Amino acid sequence: MQLSQLEYFKKVAELEHMTRAAIDLKIAQPALSKSIKDLENEIGYKLFDRNKKGISLNQNGEILYKYAKEIDQCIANLNTSLKKSISGEKAILNILLKVTPTSIPQLIHNFNIQHPDIKFRITIMRKNTKIDATHYDFIFYSPMPGETAPKNAITLLQEELVVAVSKDHAFSQKQSLALKEVENEEFICLSQEYALTHTVNNYCKLVGFSPKIILQCNDHVTMRNLIEAGLGISLVPKSSWRYHHSSSIALIRISDPACSHSISLFVGNGKPLSNAALLFQTYTLNFFSELKASGFHTPAVR
Amino acid sequence: MELNNLKYFKRTAELNSVTKTAKEFGVVQSNVSHHIKALEEEFGTVFFDRRKNSLTLNKHGKILYAYASRILDLIEDSKKEIYDKNDKNNNTSNTLTISIDTIPIIFPYIIRGFKEEYPGIKINLIQYQNQNIYDMDRLNCDLLIYASDEEVKKIPNSLSLYEEGILLCVSKKHRFAKRGAVDIGELEGEKFIQYSDESALRKLTNKYLGKAGFNLTPTMYTDYPPFIIELISFDMGIAFLPQLTWKYFNNPNTSLVPIRNLKMFRHINIAWHSNRYISSSTLLFIDYIKNFFSKLRMGE
Numbered sequence: 001m002q003l004s005q006l007e008y009f010k011k012v013a014e015l016e017h018m019t020r021a022a023i024d025l026k027i028a029q030p031a032l033s034k035s036i037k038d039l040e041n042e043i044g045y046k047l048f049d050r051n052k053k054g055i056s057l058n059q060n061g062e063i064l065y066k067y068a069k070e071i072d073q074c075i076a077n078l079n080t081s082l083k084k085s086i087s088g089e090k091a092i093l094n095i096l097l098k099v100t101p102t103s104i105p106q107l108i109h110n111f112n113i114q115h116p117d118i119k120f121r122i123t124i125m126r127k128n129t130k131i132d133a134t135h136y137d138f139i140f141y142s143p144m145p146g147e148t149a150p151k152n153a154i155t156l157l158q159e160e161l162v163v164a165v166s167k168d169h170a171f172s173q174k175q176s177l178a179l180k181e182v183e184n185e186e187f188i189c190l191s192q193e194y195a196l197t198h199t200v201n202n203y204c205k206l207v208g209f210s211p212k213i214i215l216q217c218n219d220h221v222t223m224r225n226l227i228e229a230g231l232g233i234s235l236v237p238k239s240s241w242r243y244h245h246s247s248s249i250a251l252i253r254i255s256d257p258a259c260s261h262s263i264s265l266f267v268g269n270g271k272p273l274s275n276a277a278l279l280f281q282t283y284t285l286n287f288f289s290e291l292k293a294s295g296f297h298t299p300a301v302r
Numbered sequence: 303m304e305l306n307n308l309k310y311f312k313r314t315a316e317l318n319s320v321t322k323t324a325k326e327f328g329v330v331q332s333n334v335s336h337h338i339k340a341l342e343e344e345f346g347t348v349f350f351d352r353r354k355n356s357l358t359l360n361k362h363g364k365i366l367y368a369y370a371s372r373i374l375d376l377i378e379d380s381k382k383e384i385y386d387k388n389d390k391n392n393n394t395s396n397t398l399t400i401s402i403d404t405i406p407i408i409f410p411y412i413i414r415g416f417k418e419e420y421p422g423i424k425i426n427l428i429q430y431q432n433q434n435i436y437d438m439d440r441l442n443c444d445l446l447i448y449a450s451d452e453e454v455k456k457i458p459n460s461l462s463l464y465e466e467g468i469l470l471c472v473s474k475k476h477r478f479a480k481r482g483a484v485d486i487g488e489l490e491g492e493k494f495i496q497y498s499d500e501s502a503l504r505k506l507t508n509k510y511l512g513k514a515g516f517n518l519t520p521t522m523y524t525d526y527p528p529f530i531i532e533l534i535s536f537d538m539g540i541a542f543l544p545q546l547t548w549k550y551f552n553n554p555n556t557s558l559v560p561i562r563n564l565k566m567f568r569h570i571n572i573a574w575h576s577n578r579y580i581s582s583s584t585l586l587f588i589d590y591i592k593n594f595f596s597k598l599r600m601g602e
Contacts, residue, residue: 060384
C-alpha cells in the first residue's frame with residue numbers, strides 16, 4: 001500500500017465520482033481507477049459498489065475511509081510537530097569570533113533584517129575564553145601566514161595590510177614603503193587577543209625585526225585615536241579599516257613583502273547544517289563577495 | 303513520504319542499526335539508507351545521531367518514530383478490521399500474536415483448547431525479555447500475559463484472570479512437611495532452590511521478601527518447574543511455588559506449606575491495546591481465557 005493510494009481513495013470516497021476525483025487530484029482517470037483497483041486487490045475486498053449510476057462506498061470502504069482520515073490527520077500532525085521541533089531548535093546560531101573584522105556587525109545586522117526569527121549567540125574569544133569548538137555553528141578566524149586551512153573552512157576575505165600613520169608623520173607623503181623601513185617606528189597595536197596583532201608580529205619577524213610596541217589597546221577606535229594623535233604607527237587591513245578611517249590618518253601601501261590578513265569562516269563541526277545555519281552561511285559568503293566587488297568603499301590609499 | 307520509508311525508518315530506530323535492518327528485511331544496506339535519506343530530505347533534517355556503528359533517534363527522530371508507528375499500525379488495523387467484517391463464521395485465518403512475560407504452567411492447555419475450538423486462528427507466541435511491559439501500546443502484539451503482585455491498573459486495558467498463592471514447597475521428609483504453617487523466621491538458613499535473575503516469579507517473590515526483610519540462602523538456581531519439584535522431592539532444597547504449578551505436577555513426595563506471616567500472591571493478567579483495533583480473534587481469545595480461569599476457580 002502507498003500513502004498516495006490512500007489519498008486517492010479518500011478523495012474518491014468523498015466525491016463518489018471517479019471523473020471528478022481525478023480532476024481534483026490532477027491525475028488521469030485511468031491512473032486513478034487502476035490505483036483504486038490495486039488497493040482493492042491488496043486488501044482482498046471491494047471498497048466500492050459499482051452500478052450504472054456510478055460508484056458508492058460500501059461497508060469495507062467505510063472502514064478504510066475511517067482509517068484513511070485518521071492517517072491523514074496523523075500526517076498533518078507529524079508535519080506540524082516536526083516543523084515546530086525543527087524551527088525551535090534552529091532559532092539560535094552560536095558564533096565564535098576569534099577575529100573581529102569590523103564588517104561582522106554589519107553582516108549580522110543585515111542578516112537579522114531578512115531573518116528576524118534567527119537569533120545569534122556571539123562569543124568573542126578572549127585570552128581566558130574556554131572554548132568547546134563543537135558548540136559553535138560558525139567560527140570566524142584568521143589563519144596565520146603559511147597556515148594550511150582545515151576542512152570546512154572558507155576564506156571570506158583576504159585583505160592587504162597597509163601602514164597607518166598620522167597625517168603629520170614623515171611617511172604620510174610616501175606612495176609606498178618596504179616593511180623593513182618601519183623597523184624603528186613605535187607601534188600601536190591591538191591587544192594580544194586579536195589575530196591581527198599576531199599577523200603583524202609574524203610579518204615583522206619575517207623581515208627580521210620585532211615591532212617596538214609602545215601601546216596596546218583593546219579596540220579599533222582607541223587605536224585610531226592614538227595613531228591620529230601621532231603617538232605611533234600601525235599595520236591595518238586596508239579594506240575594513242574604512243569603518244574607522246579618519247582624514248587625519250594616511251594609509252601607505254607596503255611594497256615588500258606583500259602583507260595580507262585573511263578572515264576565514266569555519267563551518268559547523270562536521271554535523272549537518274541546520275536550515276538557519278545554511279541560510280547564514282550563504283548569506284555570509286554573498287555578503288563578503290559583494291563587499292569585495294564594491295571595493296569595500298575603501299578610503300583612498302596614496 | 304512512502305509507507306516503505308516509514309517501515310525501514312521505524313525498524314532502524316528499533317534496532318539502532320542500518321546493517322541489522324537490512325539483514326532483517328533481506329535487502330542491501332544502501333536500500334535502507336536510501337529510505338531514511340528520503341525522509342531526511344523531505345523534512346530537511348536528520349533523525350539520527352550517528353555514533354560509531356550505532357544510530358540513535360534524535361529529538362526530531364523521536365517525533366517521527368511516534369507518528370510512523372501510529373501510521374503503520376493504522377494501516378495494519380484497517381486490513382484487520384475489513385477482514386474481520388467479512389469473516390462472518392470466525393473461520394478467521396488471522397494471526398494472533400501473544401507476548402508472554404509469565405507463563406502459567408497450564409498455559410499450553412489453554413492454547414491447545416483454543417486451537418481446538420478455532421483451528422483457523424494462527425497463534426504466534428513471543429517471549430519478551432527486559433521490555434517495559436507496561437508500555438503495552440508499544441509492544442508489537444495483540445495480547446500480553448503477565449503476572450503482578452496486586453491487581454494492577456498500570457495497563458489501561460488489563461484484566462486479572464486468576465489469583466494464586468505462592469507457598470513454600472518442601473519434601474515430604476522435610477521437618478516442615480507436617481506443619482500446618484511456618485513462620486518466615488524459621489526459614490533462616492534453609493537451602494533454597496532459587497529462580498534465575500530474569501524470572502518474573504523471582505522478581506515478584508523478591509518484592510515480598512524484601513518488604514519482610516528476609517534474605518534467602520540459595521543452594522542452586524533454575525527456572526524449570528519440573529526440575530525444581532524433582533529436586534524438592536529428593537529433599538535437596540525448598541522453594542517458593544505458585545499453587546497452580548504445584549497442583550499441576552501433583553508430586554506425592556512434596557508438600558505445600560503456607561507461611562503464617564508472609565502471604566504472597568500473584569495475579570495472572572491479560573492486557574490488550576488501548577488505542578488500536580481489537581480484532582475478533584483477539585476478543586475470542588480473551589473470552590476463552592477468561593472462561594478457562596473461571597472454570598479453574600470453580601475447581602474444574
